[in-house]
Amino acid sequence: MSNMNLYSRGDKFFVRINMVLVGLFTLATLYPFIYIAAVSLSSGMAARSGVVVLTPVETTLAAYQTILVQSEFWISYLNTFIYTIGGTIMSLLIVIPGAYALSRPQLLGRKYWNLIVAFTMWFNAGMIPFWLNMRDLGLLDSYWGIIIGFAVNAFNIILLRNFFESIPSSFEEAARMDGANEFQILWKVFIPLSKPAIATITLFCVVARWNGFFWAMILLQDEDKVPLQVFLRKTIAELSDDHEFSASLLTSAFSAETVNAAIIVCSIIPVLLFYPFIQKYFNKGILLGGVKE
Amino acid sequence: MTNLQKKSRWLIEHFKKEWQIYVLLAPAMIWFFTFLYTPMYGLQIAFKDYSIFKGIAGSPWIGFEHFQTLFENDDFIRAIKNTAILSAYNLLFAFPAPIILALMFNEILKEWYKKGAQTIVYLPHFISTVILAGIVITAFSPSAGIVNTVLGWFGVDPVYFLSKPEWFRPIFIGAGIWQEAGFASIVFLAAIAGVNPSLYESAAVDGASRWQMMWKITIPSILPTILIMLIIRIGNLLEVSFELVILLYQPATYVTADVVNTFIYRQGIQSGQYDLAAAAGLFNAVVAFILVMTANTISKRYSRTSLW
Numbered sequence: 254m255s256n257m258n259l260y261s262r263g264d265k266f267f268v269r270i271n272m273v274l275v276g277l278f279t280l281a282t283l284y285p286f287i288y289i290a291a292v293s294l295s296s297g298m299a300a301r302s303g304v305v306v307l308t309p310v311e312t313t314l315a316a317y318q319t320i321l322v323q324s325e326f327w328i329s330y331l332n333t334f335i336y337t338i339g340g341t342i343m344s345l346l347i348v349i350p351g352a353y354a355l356s357r358p359q360l361l362g363r364k365y366w367n368l369i370v371a372f373t374m375w376f377n378a379g380m381i382p383f384w385l386n387m388r389d390l391g392l393l394d395s396y397w398g399i400i401i402g403f404a405v406n407a408f409n410i411i412l413l414r415n416f417f418e419s420i421p422s423s424f425e426e427a428a429r430m431d432g433a434n435e436f437q438i439l440w441k442v443f444i445p446l447s448k449p450a451i452a453t454i455t456l457f458c459v460v461a462r463w464n465g466f467f468w469a470m471i472l473l474q475d476e477d478k479v480p481l482q483v484f485l486r487k488t489i490a491e492l493s494d495d496h497e498f499s500a501s502l503l504t505s506a507f508s509a510e511t512v513n514a515a516i517i518v519c520s521i522i523p524v525l526l527f528y529p530f531i532q533k534y535f536n537k538g539i540l541l542g543g544v545k546e
Numbered sequence: 547m548t549n550l551q552k553k554s555r556w557l558i559e560h561f562k563k564e565w566q567i568y569v570l571l572a573p574a575m576i577w578f579f580t581f582l583y584t585p586m587y588g589l590q591i592a593f594k595d596y597s598i599f600k601g602i603a604g605s606p607w608i609g610f611e612h613f614q615t616l617f618e619n620d621d622f623i624r625a626i627k628n629t630a631i632l633s634a635y636n637l638l639f640a641f642p643a644p645i646i647l648a649l650m651f652n653e654i655l656k657e658w659y660k661k662g663a664q665t666i667v668y669l670p671h672f673i674s675t676v677i678l679a680g681i682v683i684t685a686f687s688p689s690a691g692i693v694n695t696v697l698g699w700f701g702v703d704p705v706y707f708l709s710k711p712e713w714f715r716p717i718f719i720g721a722g723i724w725q726e727a728g729f730a731s732i733v734f735l736a737a738i739a740g741v742n743p744s745l746y747e748s749a750a751v752d753g754a755s756r757w758q759m760m761w762k763i764t765i766p767s768i769l770p771t772i773l774i775m776l777i778i779r780i781g782n783l784l785e786v787s788f789e790l791v792i793l794l795y796q797p798a799t800y801v802t803a804d805v806v807n808t809f810i811y812r813q814g815i816q817s818g819q820y821d822l823a824a825a826a827g828l829f830n831a832v833v834a835f836i837l838v839m840t841a842n843t844i845s846k847r848y849s850r851t852s853l854w
Contacts, residue, residue: 264756271653278647279663282670282724285681288692292684303695351574354567361560366571369578375781376835378585379827380807381814385602386585405577435566464674467789471815482676486793489680510690517680524672532665 286521293317293515297508315506316515326519328477329484333463336480339400340462341455347405348454352413353439367414374407387472394475403461403468409454416450417443456531463524481520489513592825605821612825622826625809628802633783635719641779643727645772648734649760667728679793682721683708708794711802718794718803722787730775737771738764773845781838784830806830
């Protein structure tokens with residue numbers, strides 16, 4: 254529709270108003286990031302007195318210096334990498350072969366296997382039985398609990414299965430003629446042909462593990478094992494609860510607000526670095542691929 | 547040879563030939579049974595007086611006692627009410643937002659402007675709930691937050707928004723729209739991209755304005771996608787992102803903020819009343835199941851669009 258000519262004055266007006274509105278929404282989306290960055294670089298005094306609006310006031314790195322010397326910060330950062338990389342690899346190891354098997358016509362009871370997967374999208378036992386089960390499996394306070402316990406979800410399997418099903422069988426026939434077995438066909442034919450779909454579910458896994466907070470909070474008690482998000486939440490809660498602490502900082506170079514903002518910036522930076530690489534996968538209709546059963 | 551023998555021979559042959567796909571399927575199925583179906587077996591504690599020492603199977607049955615306790619508990623009733631209200635607000639405000647946004651993106655003729663705006667509005671989807679909450683807490687802080695700073699310019703005294711029950715819902719819904727509206731618009735943009743261009747061409751020949759084309763062509767064409775997303779939304783209605791609730795609420799705002807899942811979290815994980823909390827979870831899951839089934843049936847009947 255973009256190549257079409259504008260016919261009337263009404264159209265021109267409509268298009269311009271629309272551009273302004275989209276621009277405003279975009280700025281409103283962007284603003285909180287700018288604001289947080291500005292607060293993180295301002296002095297505690299300035300942040301406390303509410304004069305920071307767009308750019309840092311009394312620019313200082315004091316807030317960053319307070320965080321970056323904390324060993325808990327670095328430990329939790331490392332843990333997040335372990336959970337994200339380990340969890341994503343585990344997920345792909347289970348989801349790719351599973352989706353492939355479910356896409357094979359010769360699989361006996363295929364309809365029922367698929368139902369077992371899809372049913373979990375409509376009904377789940379809920380928080381408490383899941384937690385008790387993790388406890389009974391001995392996965393509380395364990396790296397494995399986070400890495401395995403959240404490895405699979407029905408949506409990703411179905412998305413990938415649909416993609417595998419859409420690959421014409423002519424692709425695998427040549428390999429079969431050469432005597433390739435199922436493992437080889439999956440590895441040499443289906444996986445190379447499914448790169449966009451696999452990239453999409455990889456992206457979902459990475460984002461889910463990087464951002465995962467609730468289960469990490471309730472499954473992990475040991476402070477050496479918590480990921481960044483749990484550390485973040487703890488720090489933010491402590492800073493905003495502890496009024497005495499905040500008051501004592503009134504005159505210092507940093508305050509609860511600036512430390513808060515600095516931690517937020519530190520944990521967004523990897524996402525921003527990663528963002529340009531994942532962006533090219535968005536615009537594909539693939540996001541809807543898992544929806545149509 | 548009997549039929550049974552024939553069949554079992556055929557099965558043996560089948561597994562000899564095709565064992566590899568079952569090997570490939572096994573990890574996924576083991577995972578589903580271990581992590582999602584075993585907890586369903588554990589759901590029976592909703593009808594039991596569960597004790598850790600007796601275990602799930604060994605604890606005595608008590609029927610619907612927990613459900614009775616729940617429905618006599620004002621906090622639980624309040625949690626159901628709050629969940630329903632937040633869900634309704636979500637449907638009303640957060641659901642249409644990405645649709646409107648996608649329609650607006652579609653009307654932008656300058657490609658660079660569109661790409662740039664999309665790059666920015668997709669971004670919040672990738673930040674965590676903890677960060678989202680951190681931003682909200684900072685922005686709405688009574689002493690330092692930008693919201694109170696701006697209000698101060700107009701002579702309004704600082705308000706501690708996050709401790710005010712009446713502000714919880716608008717803040718919660720607004721934060722949700724800020725985070726998800728952009729990314730959720732992708733699905734609708736994909737649907738719009740699939741609309742047959744000849745429809746627009748013939749409408750243009752007839753002298754239709756862009757506004758008319760949007761209403762008469764684009765929106766009707768993406769209606770099936772809207773319906774599918776609506777079904778998914780309704781199925782997840784009760785899931786109101788309770789992570790965000792946990793991060794933003796405080797005892798002062800429980801009256802509007804406490805939802806079923808946060809109630810379950812406090813009763814179950816924090817206070818250790820596993821059986822009662824599991825009963826509340828079962829109630830939640832059953833209502834969700836009914837909702838998604840109903841939505842799917844209705845959609846099937848009226849539009850031949852369904853999830854399965």
